[in-house]
Amino acid sequence: MIETVAKVGMPVDETLRIRKNRLESTSGGRGKRVSIVTGIHGDELEGQYVCYAVAQRIAEHPEYLKGTVDLYPALNPFGIDSVTRGIPAFDLDMNRIFPGRRDGDMNEFVAAQIIRDLEGSDLCLDIHASNIYLTEVPQIRINEKHADVLVPLAERANVDFIWVHGASTVLESTLAYSLNSRNVPTLVVEMGVGMRITREYGEQLTDGIFRLLCELGVWTGPAPAVRTPVISRDPNEVTFLNAPVSGIFIKTLCHGAQLAPGDEIGQIVDPLRGQLLCRVTAPVSGWLFTVREYPVVDQGSLIARILHTEPEGGDSHGA
Numbered sequence: 001m002i003e004t005v006a007k008v009g010m011p012v013d014e015t016l017r018i019r020k021n022r023l024e025s026t027s028g029g030r031g032k033r034v035s036i037v038t039g040i041h042g043d044e045l046e047g048q049y050v051c052y053a054v055a056q057r058i059a060e061h062p063e064y065l066k067g068t069v070d071l072y073p074a075l076n077p078f079g080i081d082s083v084t085r086g087i088p089a090f091d092l093d094m095n096r097i098f099p100g101r102r103d104g105d106m107n108e109f110v111a112a113q114i115i116r117d118l119e120g121s122d123l124c125l126d127i128h129a130s131n132i133y134l135t136e137v138p139q140i141r142i143n144e145k146h147a148d149v150l151v152p153l154a155e156r157a158n159v160d161f162i163w164v165h166g167a168s169t170v171l172e173s174t175l176a177y178s179l180n181s182r183n184v185p186t187l188v189v190e191m192g193v194g195m196r197i198t199r200e201y202g203e204q205l206t207d208g209i210f211r212l213l214c215e216l217g218v219w220t221g222p223a224p225a226v227r228t229p230v231i232s233r234d235p236n237e238v239t240f241l242n243a244p245v246s247g248i249f250i251k252t253l254c255h256g257a258q259l260a261p262g263d264e265i266g267q268i269v270d271p272l273r274g275q276l277l278c279r280v281t282a283p284v285s286g287w288l289f290t291v292r293e294y295p296v297v298d299q300g301s302l303i304a305r306i307l308h309t310e311p312e313g314g315d316s317h318g319a
């Protein structure tokens with residue numbers, strides 16, 4: 001059933017509506033509730049496929065559903081409609097205004113309505129897609145403050161990587177932080193790249209969602225097998241590579257590649273003079289879990305993130 005989560009009249013005629021699709025057990029019994037949200041950032045579209053795929057699988061076997069699944073495909077519908085990351089006209093990152101305020105401005109009010117609607121969920125997944133600049137292997141990012149609750153859940157979500165961040169980097173104004181603080185376990189998924197849909201990642205995460213639904217007793221159909229993710233809890237395990245010069249970045253390796261020291265990740269070139277400005281190489285052995293997708297780079301632009309691994313540990317981590 002399609003329900004309206006928040007509705008605000010715009011100055012002239014238009015109406016902002018945040019909607020969800022509530023899928024419930026047809027055989028009675030309330031069961032647990034799992035909420036899947038996406039589209040906070042209007043240029044991140046990977047979650048659109050996941051919402052579609054989850055709804056499709058439930059429609060094929062509604063008899064397996066023993067609880068409630070709420071799908072929120074577009075928390076920032078104006079952003080999605082206008083290919084804008086933030087909230088158009090306000091130049092505002094929607095993921096910096098939670099938990100919002102009922103008596104606040106339009107955006108704060110919408111944020112408060114979203115929190116109110118999601119409260120009481122037994123699990124929430126907030127699906128992001130990096131941005132247009134970087135491509136990511138499917139991963140879940142967790143603040144160490146909530147790691148005890150979230151890591152065991154994330155291990156079932158069929159992602160390749162779980163990245164546990166230090167508490168000092170916490171952003172308290174995100175949706176996930178607000179929900180985790182309200183005892184709604186919320187997993188933040190990052191995968192793929194902005195403005196695109198990577199179907200295989202959508203299917204991979206959808207399998208993970210159904211595995212979690214099974215474990216929560218919300219789904220009685222077959223539980224999908226899930227991969228074992230790499231888990232990083234040590235910030236020293238991750239190396240950030242930044243562009244040493246400005247220019248056009250041409251990717252040599254794709255995300256998911258295993259690296260030996262010296263391997264070329266890409267080149268930065270000068271198209272005007274036809275010159276190779278620099279080769280961007282791996283300083284350590286490891287796993288390339290983030291790589292630059294957007295070719296234009298300024299000095300300092302992020303090119304890659306590498307998770308250190310031992311050179312002998314050459315088994316593929318996926319992607």
Ligand SMILES: [Zn+2]
Pocket residue numbers: 040041044128129130
């Ligand atoms: Zn995002």
